[in-house]
């Protein structure tokens with residue numbers, strides 16, 4: 493056991509099911525903290541679409557400053573009917589990811605025993621890979637505009653930006669991760685149709701691969717890659733993609749692994765100059781908000797990624813083992829996993845395994 497350590501965590505539960513799942517994730521971290529001599533100072537921030545409806549902004553002007561020296565950020569989900577999704581994304585999530593240079597978005601995908609995949613004849617060992625998504629630039633840029641609005645001549649343009657520095661650092665992150673796993677990286681590209689940025693991405697990928705002679709590489713255009721995710725999920729170990737491609741693949745990944753309710757995401761600032769941010773992949777799920785049935789596992793897995801990032805690999809493994817045991821058994825599974833437990837029962841089952 494390491495000596496006692498205290499971490500200061502900025503908690504942004506957000507909207508809808510973000511709040512109850514984060515509450516359960518915190519209970520799990522408190523429990524694992526007891527086992528490892530870790531304690532937490534949770535500081536809550538109410539930034540959300542609800543905050544927006546009262547203040548016309550998603551977070552206060554000095555919001556980023558207020559959390560820039562925390563050890564990590566734990567986020568639920570933002571988004572609510574009535575507030576356009578680009579407001580919640582560009583008013584909160586994207587500023588956080590960019591200001592804190594969380595350029596590596598890591599999304600592990602695993603099929604757990606006890607959860608059925610929509611794919612026929614796949615076993616848990618067939619689906620176990622990590623999506624590494626570029627999280628700071630690429631297709632998600634605010635450069636562009638519209639002219640001649642509302643006329644027949646209306647023109648819209650949106651600029652994609654790939655920097656050498658930005659592409660290289662995410663590729664390096666993926667190769668480093670692959671060297672610690674089974675040693676295989678797949679690159680998502682579209683260098684046939686997208687004639688400037690994607691050939692550049694391929695070129696940087698080929699150069700980076702020379703620095704990692706022990707890592708096996710391959711690449712697929714994004715269209716056939718989505719088909720391979722469905723038909724041959726066992727081909728993949730680390731999959732690296734641009735902001736847009738990584739985003740698409742990281743919803744497809746959890747879908748083939750059964751439910752988006754269990755998927756977790758880490759927005760990492762690898763240099764450690766700023767806090768990294770941990771969140772479930774799912775959104776605020778307005779369709780089930782207030783029913784107490786949201787699956788807390790995505791938030792709990794995100795909590796495991798957070799404790800791993802803070803230096804406690806074994807604590808991470810303990811949480812993952814507890815999740816595995818609960819989804820393997822018939823008790824403690826929420827409806828989206830084929831059970832009838834509510835949010836709290838599911839989290840309690842995981843906590844009692846710890």
Ligand code: NAI
Pocket residue numbers: 509568569570571572573577580585752753754771772773774775776777778779780785786787788790828
């Ligand atoms: P969503 O992930 O909120 O929901 C999609 C479907 O999955 C819904 O039927 C929902 O009930 C179900 N679902 C999601 N999480 C679940 C869980 N933990 N347990 C059980 N079922 C679960 O995505 P949707 O409906 O596209 O977006 C809803 C709102 O969330 C929008 O405003 C969107 O912008 C926002 N959103 C926010 C994200 C974030 O904060 N990172 C990510 C994705 C969406």
Ligand code: MG
Pocket residue numbers: 739740743
């Ligand atoms: Mg997405």
